[in-house]
Amino acid sequence: MTAPEGHSCLSFLTDYGNTDGFVAACHAQMLRYAPALRVIDITHQIPPGDIRRGATVLADTAPELPRAVHVCVVDPGVGTRRRSVAVAAGGHVLVGPDNGLLVWAAEALGGVAAVHELTNETLWRHPVSTTFHGRDVYAPVGAQIAAGTPLADVGRALAPTDLVRLPRPRREVRPGAAYGEVHAVDRFGNCQLSLSAQDLRAALAGSPQPEHLAVGLPGSAHTLPLAPTFGAVEPGAPLVLTDSAGRLSLAVNGGDAARTLDLSVGDPVDLTV
Incomplete structure (x- = not known):
């Protein structure tokens, strides 16, 4: 058959x-x-x-x-x-x-x-x-x-x-900045954002991709490497990368970003280039 x-x-x-x-x-x-x-x-x-x-x-x-x-x-x-x-x-x-x-x-x-x-x-x-x-x-x-x-x-x-629809995740792009939220946390603790790699390119407005991003989180701020993969930073170090779904994610090489950065789904995340 x-x-x-x-x-x-x-x-x-x-x-x-x-x-x-x-x-x-x-x-x-x-x-x-x-x-x-x-x-x-x-x-x-x-x-x-x-x-x-x-x-x-x-x-x-x-x-x-x-x-x-x-x-x-x-x-x-x-x-x-x-x-x-x-x-x-x-x-x-x-x-x-x-x-x-x-x-x-x-x-x-x-x-x-x-x-x-x-x-x-x-x-x-x-x-x-x-x-x-x-x-x-x-x-x-x-x-x-x-x-x-x-x-x-x-x-x-x-x-x-x-059709019933879920609330739209926070997502706003301006020249030099993108405002989103933690969209999902996977079993490794990677924090997928509501922002895509395309959103970041739009925020750059034609400028070269920076090596670091300023990342504003609830109660804290960080300057994190913008890297292509986990191993581009030292073990235990946090970074921003583009995940397999094309979304920006906060990750920790060999670690748990949600725990390290104290993040949960729905928390706001602001990226400044």
């Missing part, structure tokens, strides 16, 4: 962890409807209920995949009146709760092309648990879309503007 035309794989992102059988139960539903498609587990280690972290990881990862259906579940509102949606973007489809989790990835894939609410219950697993829509709604619907079910068949169309 060959993979359905148009989608080369399913991806799967949740906050379920790997201690229980939640991930396996969802995989089982996917296999029922799309046995020919590989399932790529992006991660199941999103902190419980952390929609922003899930949205960040999804947006950084989804563009790396070939055309796929992405089943995404970070859903503290499961069983409530929050909607469930399928969002088409750049040839991909994102399936999950309408709580802001999907929008940043849709934008990273080229922008929202269509949105459908998951109202066609004939595509769901039954009986439907009020606490496990990942297994009973998102996994079977996502797999059936990947297997060739038209997006319009999953339910009524919505306007892209109807």
Whole structure:
């Protein structure tokens, strides 16, 4: 059996962890409807209920995949009146709760092309648990879309503007300066900023890239090297670099920048060139 035309794989992102059988139960539903498609587990280690972290990881990862259906579940509102949606973007489809989790990835894939609410219950697993829509709604619907079910068949169309959106991270660029915030902290303690390498180039306004940046943090200020990689500075030294997603990050060679610089997600970071 060959993979359905148009989608080369399913991806799967949740906050379920790997201690229980939640991930396996969802995989089982996917296999029922799309046995020919590989399932790529992006991660199941999103902190419980952390929609922003899930949205960040999804947006950084989804563009790396070939055309796929992405089943995404970070859903503290499961069983409530929050909607469930399928969002088409750049040839991909994102399936999950309408709580802001999907929008940043849709934008990273080229922008929202269509949105459908998951109202066609004939595509769901039954009986439907009020606490496990990942297994009973998102996994079977996502797999059936990947297997060739038209997006319009999953339910009524919505306007892209109807989607729930997370607050925009702080991001302002002026000549000589860029103002952002800690957008995410990875398992190594690297602090990804809401500012991109392109934002820094805009702040430079054609001037040569400096060797150091003045970095203003809550309660402290630093002058840090602007370097291409961790090993460009001494072990234990902090720096600013461009990460694999194209964002500026505060890092420590061989260390934990979040701990060293006492930073958390949402903290303001000001860069002056």
